[in-house]
Amino acid sequence: MGQKKNVKQIAKFLAYVLGRRPDEFGLVPDAEGFVKINTLLQALSEEPGWGFLRRAHLNEIIAVFPEPVIEIRENRIRAMNRGHLTQAPPAIIVSPQLFICIRRRAYAHVLEKGLCAAQPDRLLLSDSRDMAVRIGRRMDPDAVLLTVTVHAAQQKGVIFFKAGDSLYLADQIPLGCFSGPPLPKETTAMPSKPEKTPDRRVSAGSFFLDLGPKNGASPAKGKTRGGKGLSWKRDRKRLRKEKEKLRLKGDSSFALGDIWGEDG
Numbered sequence: 001m002g003q004k005k006n007v008k009q010i011a012k013f014l015a016y017v018l019g020r021r022p023d024e025f026g027l028v029p030d031a032e033g034f035v036k037i038n039t040l041l042q043a044l045s046e047e048p049g050w051g052f053l054r055r056a057h058l059n060e061i062i063a064v065f066p067e068p069v070i071e072i073r074e075n076r077i078r079a080m081n082r083g084h085l086t087q088a089p090p091a092i093i094v095s096p097q098l099f100i101c102i103r104r105r106a107y108a109h110v111l112e113k114g115l116c117a118a119q120p121d122r123l124l125l126s127d128s129r130d131m132a133v134r135i136g137r138r139m140d141p142d143a144v145l146l147t148v149t150v151h152a153a154q155q156k157g158v159i160f161f162k163a164g165d166s167l168y169l170a171d172q173i174p175l176g177c178f179s180g181p182p183l184p185k186e187t188t189a190m191p192s193k194p195e196k197t198p199d200r201r202v203s204a205g206s207f208f209l210d211l212g213p214k215n216g217a218s219p220a221k222g223k224t225r226g227g228k229g230l231s232w233k234r235d236r237k238r239l240r241k242e243k244e245k246l247r248l249k250g251d252s253s254f255a256l257g258d259i260w261g262e263d264g
Contacts, residue, residue, distance in 0.1 A: 010053070011061045015069040017044070019079030023164020026135040028124060033085060034076035042138050088169055091162035093150050098125040098160075098168055100178075101136020101143035108183055115146075115173035122161070122169040131166055146180040153177040 017040070022029055025043045029035050037055060044050045058077065062068045071078055079085075100123060102110055117123045125148060126132040136143030150160070153173055161169040 007057075007060055007064050010057055011065065011069045013050070014058075014061070015079055015081065018070065018077065019081045020084045021164070022085075023167045026124075026126075026131055026138075026167070028088075028163045028167060028169070029078065029082075029085060031087070033078040033082045034073065035078070037072070037075050037077050039138070040077060046134060088161035088163045091160045091168055093127075093160055093168065095127040096150055098127055098148040098150055099129050099132035100125045100146050100148060100173075101132050101140075102146060103140045104142045104144050105140075107144045107180070110146075111180075111183060114175040115178065117171055122171055123173065124163070125160075125168045125170060126166050127168070128166050144180055146178045148173055148178045 017025055017027070018029070018033070018035065022035065025047070027035050027040065027043055037058070041053055041055070044053050058070065058072060061070060062072065067080075069080055071080055100115070102115070115123055124135060126135065129145070133143070133145060136145065153170070154160075156174045156177060158170055158173060158177070163169050
């Protein structure tokens with residue numbers, strides 16, 4: 001029974017959202033009363049306690065009730081009872097300003113060309129700054145908020161249509177009728193100077209020999225590049241051989257100091 005009751009609660013809530021007050025949730029049904037399912041779920045996820053709602057719950061409502069309160073066509077949904085919905089009539093706007101959010105990447109183009117809706121859609125504005133930001137963040141987390149001056153827009157022929165208590169529609173907003181934050185300056189990173197490397201240009205057929213110690217190890221004791229550090233060892237061996245020969249010949253007057261040129 002608990003699951004059945006939950007389905008009833010969802011169905012009742014959707015009948016209200018889609019059939020009575022879609023504008024409360026920043027939604028505007030099309031001429032047939034449909035809204036996109038993804039847009040609906042995104043809008044309802046902003047409501048406390050309704051973030052759990054998924055496409056499966058909508059399908060369950062249709063499967064459980066013999067006469068479901070909603071109708072689904074591909075990726076769109078609408079209420080079966082739409083008697084409380086009215087077509088958007090031209091609006092008499094009391095507020096001097098309306099608000100709309102646009103994608104940040106489109107801001108530079110809008111500042112140059114103005115706002116124009118892609119047909120058959122219309123621009124969606126609100127007299128509530130918070131609602132405009134809420135709607136804008138559904139398409140871009142970094143959406144840019146623009147303030148529209150109603151009188152200036154009407155002077156240039158813009159017709160606003162009412163889409164609920166706080167929502168309005170328009171086909172375009174010309175230049176000079178809206179304002180927004182300064183356009184961020186594009187910062188280009190300065191190219192870093194390449195590090196100077198030793199000039200290792202060589203002629204064809206030549207190569208380098210790296211005779212230095214590897215891994216930072218210091219040269220072994222007594223060894224120098226080219227093997228010159230080993231000459232004293234060779235001299236010492238030679239002296240020993242000379243001494244041995246002299247000893248065998250019985251020449252006792254020969255001493256090691258004579259070879260080195262030192263005094264005996």
